[in-house]
Amino acid sequence: MSTLRFGYGTNGFASHRLTDALAVIADLGYSGVALTLDHDHLDPFARDVAEQTRRVRDRLGELGLGVVVETGARYLLDPWHKHQPTLVSADPAPRIDFLRRATRIAEDLGAECVSFWSGVQPSDVDVETAWLRMRDGVAAVLETSGVRLALEPEPGHFVQHLEQALRLRTELGSPELLGITLDVGHCVAVEPKNAAECVREAGELLFNVQLDDMRPGVHEHLEFGEGELDLTGTLAALTEIGYRGLAAVELPRHSHAAPDVARRSITALRAADWLAGAERSVRADPVKIRTLFPAAGRKAGRSPLDARGLVHGTTDDHARARLLAALADALRDGELAKEVAELYRYGDGAERRGVLRGLHLLPGDAEVIDTGLRLVEDALRANDIGLVAAALGPFAQRHLDAHTWRHGVLKCLFTGVPVAAVSGLAQRADAELVRMVTDYVAERKAAGRDVPPDADLVLQEAGQ
Amino acid sequence: MRIFDPHIHMTSRTTTDYEQMYEAGVRALVEPAFWLGQPRTNVGSFTDYFDGLIGWERFRASQFGIRHHCTIALNPKEANDPRCVDVLDVLPRYLAKDGVVAVGEVGYDSMTEAEEKAFAHQLTLAIEHELPVLVHTPHRDKLAGTRRTLDVVRESGIAPELVVVDHLNELTVGLVADAGCWMGFSIYPDTKMDEHRMVTILREHGTDRMLVNSAADWGRSDPLKTLRTGEAMLAAGFTESDVDTVLWRNPVEFYGQSGKLMLDPLETGAPTGETFEGNSVLRGARQ
Numbered sequence: 001m002s003t004l005r006f007g008y009g010t011n012g013f014a015s016h017r018l019t020d021a022l023a024v025i026a027d028l029g030y031s032g033v034a035l036t037l038d039h040d041h042l043d044p045f046a047r048d049v050a051e052q053t054r055r056v057r058d059r060l061g062e063l064g065l066g067v068v069v070e071t072g073a074r075y076l077l078d079p080w081h082k083h084q085p086t087l088v089s090a091d092p093a094p095r096i097d098f099l100r101r102a103t104r105i106a107e108d109l110g111a112e113c114v115s116f117w118s119g120v121q122p123s124d125v126d127v128e129t130a131w132l133r134m135r136d137g138v139a140a141v142l143e144t145s146g147v148r149l150a151l152e153p154e155p156g157h158f159v160q161h162l163e164q165a166l167r168l169r170t171e172l173g174s175p176e177l178l179g180i181t182l183d184v185g186h187c188v189a190v191e192p193k194n195a196a197e198c199v200r201e202a203g204e205l206l207f208n209v210q211l212d213d214m215r216p217g218v219h220e221h222l223e224f225g226e227g228e229l230d231l232t233g234t235l236a237a238l239t240e241i242g243y244r245g246l247a248a249v250e251l252p253r254h255s256h257a258a259p260d261v262a263r264r265s266i267t268a269l270r271a272a273d274w275l276a277g278a279e280r281s282v283r284a285d286p287v288k289i290r291t292l293f294p295a296a297g298r299k300a301g302r303s304p305l306d307a308r309g310l311v312h313g314t315t316d317d318h319a320r321a322r323l324l325a326a327l328a329d330a331l332r333d334g335e336l337a338k339e340v341a342e343l344y345r346y347g348d349g350a351e352r353r354g355v356l357r358g359l360h361l362l363p364g365d366a367e368v369i370d371t372g373l374r375l376v377e378d379a380l381r382a383n384d385i386g387l388v389a390a391a392l393g394p395f396a397q398r399h400l401d402a403h404t405w406r407h408g409v410l411k412c413l414f415t416g417v418p419v420a421a422v423s424g425l426a427q428r429a430d431a432e433l434v435r436m437v438t439d440y441v442a443e444r445k446a447a448g449r450d451v452p453p454d455a456d457l458v459l460q461e462a463g464q
Numbered sequence: 465m466r467i468f469d470p471h472i473h474m475t476s477r478t479t480t481d482y483e484q485m486y487e488a489g490v491r492a493l494v495e496p497a498f499w500l501g502q503p504r505t506n507v508g509s510f511t512d513y514f515d516g517l518i519g520w521e522r523f524r525a526s527q528f529g530i531r532h533h534c535t536i537a538l539n540p541k542e543a544n545d546p547r548c549v550d551v552l553d554v555l556p557r558y559l560a561k562d563g564v565v566a567v568g569e570v571g572y573d574s575m576t577e578a579e580e581k582a583f584a585h586q587l588t589l590a591i592e593h594e595l596p597v598l599v600h601t602p603h604r605d606k607l608a609g610t611r612r613t614l615d616v617v618r619e620s621g622i623a624p625e626l627v628v629v630d631h632l633n634e635l636t637v638g639l640v641a642d643a644g645c646w647m648g649f650s651i652y653p654d655t656k657m658d659e660h661r662m663v664t665i666l667r668e669h670g671t672d673r674m675l676v677n678s679a680a681d682w683g684r685s686d687p688l689k690t691l692r693t694g695e696a697m698l699a700a701g702f703t704e705s706d707v708d709t710v711l712w713r714n715p716v717e718f719y720g721q722s723g724k725l726m727l728d729p730l731e732t733g734a735p736t737g738e739t740f741e742g743n744s745v746l747r748g749a750r751q
Contacts, residue, residue, distance in 0.1 A: 294561040
């Protein structure tokens with residue numbers, strides 16, 4: 001649904017021959033590769049590098065793959081020390097030589113850019129010296145380069161924030177051939193802003209993008225969904241700034257399962273890209289939600305986010321909640337309330353669940369709240385436990401009257417919905433709920449029947 | 465023999481039919497939206513019916529090991545009733561749903577202006593939603609009706625390979641073959657077409673773009689007519705692969721153009737305690 005071009009980093013295929021890796025990546029439907037030059041993948045120091053480069057270029061052409069050149073190989077220059085030497089080492093010459101080779105290979109390949117990083121600041125070097133080395137080194141590579149160079153802020157390295165990379169470029173006189181590589185996972189790990197904001201900040205200086213998930217403070221490349229990246233929002237930002245380069249998955253520690261990981265990754269990317277496009281469509285033309293809402297399961301996936309999807313919902317629940325939030329950007333009051341009610345009315349079970357799980361994202365207009373309450377009450381009358389669970393989310397916590405809310409909690413106990421699905425249980429549990437649950441427990445015991453463990457949980461949450 | 469019935473109205477059939485169909489090899493089907501045998505009087509009657517097609521009936525079929533899909537449309541007969549025409553406005557919502565694999569049944573019943581308007585409008589919807597179309601041809605004045613049907617299809621600009629023209633016979637098959645559309649044949653116990661005439665048509669026209677259905681509904685009809693046609697083909701010297709083409713691969717190819725077929729096999733051919741929105745097809749005590 002967008003013009004984004006997804007690629008995959010060959011450093012995530014380190015156990016494959018390069019030609020095999022390219023074929024698998026193309027077969028999975030990627031549009032390009034981020035090619036890390038390494039001893040086993042187009043070694044820039046090989047005697048027949050020109051011939052190898054020509055073969056790789058032809059193969060890329062046959063497969064219809066775009067390419068960027070990556071220079072983060074671990075032991076290419078020094079078999080003993082990872083990533084050494086770097087641009088901030090005492091003798092950066094081997095690194096500069098390597099980067100110059102990389103630019104020549106990139107030219108021969110027809111690559112879109114060469115990506116590089118600063119390296120770690122040596123412990124015996126002060127910031128000023130490191131900065132000068134970095135500046136001079138980049139200038140030296142730029143001097144001979146015929147292709148674009150993209151500096152990647154790398155966690156733990158001397159240049160680890162986008163702001164530093166941009167500052168260095170300004171100091172060098174804003175050379176046209178120098179831009180930014182942004183690893184969106186790094187943004188989660190170390191940037192003060194989220195990835196979408198970093199994308200907007202880099203704007204037209206964004207030459208290269210690496211995609212992966214990460215957790216705040218932890219530089220560990222994760223598959224999508226395992227960290228805290230808002231992939232949909234990030235892809236939306238890339239589309240918004242008109243990014244035309246490759247956006248390649250960067251999972252260098254997943255080579256042992258590369259084909260499976262690459263398959264899961266493209267599925268996640270397509271789903272997120274669809275959702276980002278769907279949000280744009282709904283904001284531009286709210287009527288579109290009527291056909292995008294039903295399609296969310298097919299396009300964004302249906303996986304449950306916990307054992308049965310009753311507590312945290314499913315992938316499509318979350319996609320639909322985002323579409324509701326986009327709808328609320330476009331419509332207000334009565335119009336919004338009417339559209340939401342009709343999505344529920346014409347929805348199948350999954351669509352109704354999606355509406356219920358998105359209600360708390362809608363604005364607090366009186367008509368919208370009224371409509372939400374009618375839908376929650378309808379869901380609590382249903383036999384479908386997916387609806388019951390979805391009805392007792394943050395919206396019900398905030399707006400549902402005490403009587404109906406208590407009966408909703410009791411219905412969970414009756415129907416086997418985990419009470420973890422009930423938002424704000426501890427805050428809203430009152431004496432009357434305790435009485436109802438206590439009576440229910442007594443009734444079960446009197447009948448010699450099992451007491452659902454969640455009954456105790458409700459009493460505990462209520463401080464009993 | 466694996467069978468995909470591309471046109472059958474299961475809402476009107478019994479669980480015994482489902483059992484016998486499974487036994488016969490039916491693993492997938494398409495249920496087109498049509499009329500109920502007596503007129504609907506309002507739009508809500510349609511939407512409840514559509515909800516059933518994408519909900520309860522799909523579940524019911526799955527309980528008997530059969531993948532159920534449907535087509536959604538305002539049918540030709542009720543296109544003439546002003547109380548029903550507004551259903552056109554809610555069709556886009558339903559066309560976007562899972563398992564809705566075509567627009568249909570559309571076409572002519574009595575060849576009125578109202579029918580033509582609804583027909584043309586729904587062809588436009590099919591183009592917009594990138595869906596195939598199931599076109600019904602009239603029972604009365606069939607040859608002229610089929611000609612006019614093909615004119616409307618052509619004028620709409622939809623690709624002919626996205627269109628199946630249904631309920632054909634010896635007199636109308638040639639027109640549709642020449643137009644490049646798919647050809648549908650409803651095999652009935654008495655009227656329309658029987659399996660032996662069908663075999664003759666297959667001999668003459670080949671198996672390409674041919675769809676055979678039972679069109680079983682609330683009238684006298686037989687949900688096993690697909691199987692009977694397969695048997696008649698084998699008896700007449702067609703190969704098993706020919707039978708598979710007509711009874712499975714062709715409907716998969718035609719409706720597959722929607723991108724919404726769900727053909728992964730179901731685990732069981734007999735009902736379980738599973739529920740749909742809390743309701744089961746079982747009767748009596750259950751866990």
